Amino acid sequence: MNWSFLKSEILQGDFLIDCRAQNLYEEGAPPNAFYFPFIKKAFGTDPESLKKMLGALKGIMELSSGNSRILVYDEGMGMYATRMLYLLRAVNLTEVFLYSGDLSQQKLKPGKEIVEFEPTDKLKFNSYVCDKSFLEKNLTRLQIFDTRTKEEYDGKLPRMTQPEPGTLCGRLPGAFLWDWRAFYDGEGNIIDRAVFTKRLQGFPFMPERTTVLYDYNGARSCLPALMLKEVGYQDVRTYQGSWFEWRKSSLPKQAVSLYGQEAKTASAPRVGGKDRKSV
Numbered sequence: 001m002n003w004s005f006l007k008s009e010i011l012q013g014d015f016l017i018d019c020r021a022q023n024l025y026e027e028g029a030p031p032n033a034f035y036f037p038f039i040k041k042a043f044g045t046d047p048e049s050l051k052k053m054l055g056a057l058k059g060i061m062e063l064s065s066g067n068s069r070i071l072v073y074d075e076g077m078g079m080y081a082t083r084m085l086y087l088l089r090a091v092n093l094t095e096v097f098l099y100s101g102d103l104s105q106q107k108l109k110p111g112k113e114i115v116e117f118e119p120t121d122k123l124k125f126n127s128y129v130c131d132k133s134f135l136e137k138n139l140t141r142l143q144i145f146d147t148r149t150k151e152e153y154d155g156k157l158p159r160m161t162q163p164e165p166g167t168l169c170g171r172l173p174g175a176f177l178w179d180w181r182a183f184y185d186g187e188g189n190i191i192d193r194a195v196f197t198k199r200l201q202g203f204p205f206m207p208e209r210t211t212v213l214y215d216y217n218g219a220r221s222c223l224p225a226l227m228l229k230e231v232g233y234q235d236v237r238t239y240q241g242s243w244f245e246w247r248k249s250s251l252p253k254q255a256v257s258l259y260g261q262e263a264k265t266a267s268a269p270r271v272g273g274k275d276r277k278s279v
Contacts, residue, residue: 002193005085005226007071007097010106015067016099017060018111019080028108035114036060039084042217045131045241051119053240057091059117069095073103077188079180079219086222086238090128100190128225130212130237132245135172139252143209144175147221148243153177155255158247159216165260170253172214172246176204180220183227196227207233214239214246 010016016033018025025035038056043049064070070088074081081098088096135142151157153175158167182199185191205211211233213221218240228236239246246253 003190003227004230005096005098006100006190008099008101010071010099010101011068013068015064015070017070017072017081017084019072019074019078019084021075022114024075025111025114027110029111030103030106031109033111033113034060034063035111036084037114037116039080039087042242042244043240044245045133045239047121048119049241050125050131051121053087054091054121054123054125055117055119057087058120058123059115060088061091061093061123063115069097071097071099073099077184078190078223082223082226083219086128086226087240090125091123092126127235128237130239132239132241132249132251134237135212135239135246136251138210139173141210142174143206143211144172145178145211145213145221145224146171146175147178147180147213147215147224149179149181150177152216152243153255155257156259158243158259163259167259168247168253168256169259170247170256171243173252173254175214175254178203178213178224180215180223183223190223193227193231197231200231209235211236212239213237214242216243218242218244 010030016030018029018033018035019039022035022037025033036056038053043053070093072081072084078098085096085098146153149157149160152160152169153171155169155171157163158169183191183196211228213225215221218238221238221242225236225238
């Protein structure tokens with residue numbers, strides 16, 4: 001597939017991070033694999049939230065310090081593994097890769113290394129990641145891509161899985177839709193670099209502008225960010241707060257609605273000969 005962030009073999013001395021569901025890890029994982037629950041969680045980009053996320057990354061840096069490289073893996077399409085890879089590179093760890101081999105071919109045993117960490121302010125993100133204040137200050141100058149599904153982008157769903165009634169739907173103003181599923185083929189594998197490059201040529205992408213990608217919780221946007229960086233676009237960032245954080249703010253939004261309110265709107269009484277609609 002010609003992506004340098006993919007590795008098909010596990011080597012002696014690799015530090016392994018399991019990003020699958022926790023029950024799968026507990027059922028069977030390579031003997032030296034660790035599980036870090038934070039990677040499944042949504043975080044804001046306020047100082048306290050950043051301390052929690054950076055505390056976990058600092059802990060991983062310390063645990064893996066004697067290893068030659070870090071390999072992360074996931075089930076299926078690998079959203080959380082690519083998020084882990086991206087965040088570790090965002091704290092300047094360069095030898096971090098996505099394992100693309102067949103995990104079932106490895107010698108597996110029940111996973112027990114489930115690790116939590118204390119927050120820290122002793123570590124900072126590099127320019128791979130931006131926060132809400134950066135977006136607020138530069139909103140009209142940024143090229144923003146929403147990597148969620150069309151239903152989420154159009155304000156019909158607040159999130160792809162387990163949407164809760166009453167949750168705010170919508171998107172960041174001026175964002176283009178770039179559905180995360182476009183980066184995988186029909187078998188769930190990451191598309192070839194040449195395919196990505198060809199598709200990029202027909203996409204409304206302006207290389208000269210700072211690019212920010214987001215989704216719901218910072219997971220789906222990391223793969224296209226890695227791809228863009230690898231094909232030469234360096235001023236690319238993910239907004240880890242994503243819609244999870246933005247929807248709670250007073251900042252501008254587009255395609256806004258409340259999930260699960262459609263039925264109430266449709267059955268609302270008619271006033272003055274017109275349907276009464278909520279704003």
